[in-house]
Amino acid sequence: MEKPVRQIASEQLSYAEVLHWSILLGFIVLVVTFFAYVLGWLPSYVPLERLPQLWGLSATEYLKATGIPTGWSWLFMMNKGDFASQLGIAILSGCSIACIIAIMPAYAKAKNFIYIGICILEIAVLVLSASGIFGH
Amino acid sequence: MINQRFWPDSYRNFRSVFWLLPAALLLLALPAEAAPAAAAAAAATTTAWWVWPLALFVVCFFLGMIAVPAGVGGGVLFVPIVGSFFPFHLDFVRGAGLLVAMASALAAGPSLLKNGMANLRLAMPLALAASISSIAGAKLGLALPANIVQISLGLTVLGIAALMISAKKSEFPHVAQPDRLSQTLGIQGVFRDVISGKDIPWHIHRTPMGLVLFLIIGFLGGLFGVGAGWANVPGLNLLMGVPLKVAAGTSSMILSMASSSATWYYLDNGAILPIIAVPSVVGMMIGARIGAHLLTVLKASVIRNMVIAILLFAGIRTLLKGLGWWI
Numbered sequence: 001m002e003k004p005v006r007q008i009a010s011e012q013l014s015y016a017e018v019l020h021w022s023i024l025l026g027f028i029v030l031v032v033t034f035f036a037y038v039l040g041w042l043p044s045y046v047p048l049e050r051l052p053q054l055w056g057l058s059a060t061e062y063l064k065a066t067g068i069p070t071g072w073s074w075l076f077m078m079n080k081g082d083f084a085s086q087l088g089i090a091i092l093s094g095c096s097i098a099c100i101i102a103i104m105p106a107y108a109k110a111k112n113f114i115y116i117g118i119c120i121l122e123i124a125v126l127v128l129s130a131s132g133i134f135g136h
Numbered sequence: 137m138i139n140q141r142f143w144p145d146s147y148r149n150f151r152s153v154f155w156l157l158p159a160a161l162l163l164l165a166l167p168a169e170a171a172p173a174a175a176a177a178a179a180a181t182t183t184a185w186w187v188w189p190l191a192l193f194v195v196c197f198f199l200g201m202i203a204v205p206a207g208v209g210g211g212v213l214f215v216p217i218v219g220s221f222f223p224f225h226l227d228f229v230r231g232a233g234l235l236v237a238m239a240s241a242l243a244a245g246p247s248l249l250k251n252g253m254a255n256l257r258l259a260m261p262l263a264l265a266a267s268i269s270s271i272a273g274a275k276l277g278l279a280l281p282a283n284i285v286q287i288s289l290g291l292t293v294l295g296i297a298a299l300m301i302s303a304k305k306s307e308f309p310h311v312a313q314p315d316r317l318s319q320t321l322g323i324q325g326v327f328r329d330v331i332s333g334k335d336i337p338w339h340i341h342r343t344p345m346g347l348v349l350f351l352i353i354g355f356l357g358g359l360f361g362v363g364a365g366w367a368n369v370p371g372l373n374l375l376m377g378v379p380l381k382v383a384a385g386t387s388s389m390i391l392s393m394a395s396s397s398a399t400w401y402y403l404d405n406g407a408i409l410p411i412i413a414v415p416s417v418v419g420m421m422i423g424a425r426i427g428a429h430l431l432t433v434l435k436a437s438v439i440r441n442m443v444i445a446i447l448l449f450a451g452i453r454t455l456l457k458g459l460g461w462w463i
Contacts, residue, residue, distance in 0.1 A: 007326065008249075012256040016249035023242050034414040038186070048185050051411055052223070055188075059227040059278060059407035071404055085410035086403065089235060093399045095242055096392060103256070114321060118260050122393065125267045129397040132404040134271055 011106035018102040022095040030088025037081030045080040071132040097126050185411075188222065193415040196236070200423025201430060202439050202446075203240075208300075209391060210420045211237030211363030213443065216293045216450035219286070220457055224412055226282045226289075230361030231402035232413040234274075237363025238395035239417045240424060241388040253385030258323050258340070258378065259393070265347045266354025266364070266394035273358025274398040278405055283458045289360050290455025296366045297447040300440070303370050311377035314339040327379050338379050346376045350390070358398035363391055 036042045046054065046066050054062055063070060074083040075090075100119050107115045128134065196210070199217065203210045215233040219226050248254035277285055314324065324339040340346075349371045357364040368387035372378040378386065402408050430439065456462035 008252050009256065012249050012254075015256055016246040019242065019249070020246040023246070026242075030414060031418065034410060037410065038189070048411070051185050051409075052183065052188070055224045055228060055409060055412065058225050058282065059231075059402075059405055062225075062228075062409075063406040068406055070406055082410060085414060086408070089399070089403060089408060089410070089413060092235070092239055092242060093396045093403065096396045112322075115257070115260065118264055122260065122264050122267060125264065125271070126393075126397050126400070129267075129271050129400040130404075134275060134401060 009106075011103040014106060015099045015103050018099045019095060022091065022098050026088055026091035026095060028088075029091055030085070033081070033085040033088055037085045040081075042079065042081035042084055044082045045077065046082055094126075094130070097123055097130075100126075188224075189411055189415040192218065192222065192412065193419040196416045196419030197423040200240075200420035200425075201427040202443055203420070203424065203427065208296075208443060209237045209363035209365035210240050210424070211357075211361060211395075212293070212296060212366050213446060213450070214416065214420070215360060215362050216289060216454045217446070218416070219289070220450060220453045224409075226285055227278060227402075227407045228409050228412050230277060230285075231399075231408035232416045233361035234358075234363070234395050234399045234402060235408060235413045236416050236420050237357070237361075237365075238392055238399055240420060241363070241365075241392035241395065243421060243424075244385075244388045245392055248385040248388055252325070252328065253381055254389045255323070255325050255378075255382055255386050256389065257321065258325075258372075258382075259386050259389035261321060261343075262346060262350040262372075263390045263393035265350040266357065266390055267397040269351045269354035270358030270394045270398040271401055273355040273360075274401040275358075277359040277361070278402070278407060283460070285360070286454055286458030288458075289362075290451050290453075290458055292356065292360060292362070293447055293451035293454060297444050297451060299366065299370065300444050300447070304374065305370075305380055306373060307380050308336065308338075309373060309377040309379070311339055311341050313341065315341045315343050317343040325382065327382050336379070338377075338382065340376045340378055342376055346371065349375060354394045357391075357394055358401070361398075361402075363395060365391055 033042075037044060038048065045068070054065060057065060062068075068074075074086050077083040078087065100123055104116060104119050107119065195217065196214065199213045200210055203213050211233040214236050215229055218224065218232070219229040222229070245254070249256065318324070318340045321343070323343070324337070326335045326337050328334075329336050350368075353364045353367045353371065356362070356367070365387050368390055369380075369383050372383035372386060373380050399408070453462065
């Protein structure tokens, strides 16, 4: 009887490689922008001293009290420390999208249409949730 | 690394206690320090802003230290502890909790995939189911009144503690016949058992039931922001017949994808505050790295019992806070 041999699928290794570099990028951006925010290198939209009066409010009340718009508007306010430090969070949340896109050519080459479909659906779910289409 | 043979047991025990004592004291001291919500709220407004993120970093560092060796994700400890004893609204705690769970799972991903401890083919369909339902969970969580979420969270955390106490594990579950769906999807693998040095083939069964289970798990993860490692591993191992170590590794991959979709929803709705989320993530990551080494000096069962005790305590506290009996 033939012995089972452990093999790691090529798409799995591609996923791991893209994941490694995107996490590294995400963490660097997360830490650098956070220090720029709390050390005052970047001005903050909501003053840090005011936060203790606001973080006990619900997310809806917080947005109302501060006048922060929902959705992707923070991306256009990167000169403010509190929004700049959300960039690292967004990169980490987007890691999976980059990884799934990276493995699709391998599935296409193998003509594995089921997994191409699963990849497309997963990307669609992640992109739609990122787009804010699911409402507030 | 300390040479295990050189250092006597008494020193290793002392070293463990040296690390664990401050963690335990800190966790026990927190209620006295911050339990009354009114006092906590008052303290939050009078205390300098930087004290809270710093305290969060320290607490998450210790939570990370015990969460990894105990085999639970950071989120399941983070949300009830921080939600009960810190002055932040539960919306922000759950947003940070999801980020903590996602970041921990992402960080472990590359090595798990490269050494075959996680299986991408197994993870993808289950992650798709969990991703869809986690958005629904996140949407409901942000819409419900905080006390309802708090009561449900308290009950869920107590349920997780009960699951940890009672759950059986099977290192290599017996799968007589792989089901048709798993065969169509090509879900199978060969796992290297380090102890015996043998390559062991595995396949799975009950895939449709697994998909339904992961819809429920994803929903709860999004609703409470607790991640779902506590449910993923028993689901994969006991229901679907995945070898225990592959189940643990694949759970991380599922968690990283499912948490991402819910994290986007929280981010879009202003429920992630960097001042809360970033110190939590960084503290948990550093603590987790030390926690991985803690296993070499302390029995896994000791850490597991400690986590169960913390979950019971935090679950009761969360439940009573939600009911308004222990403000």
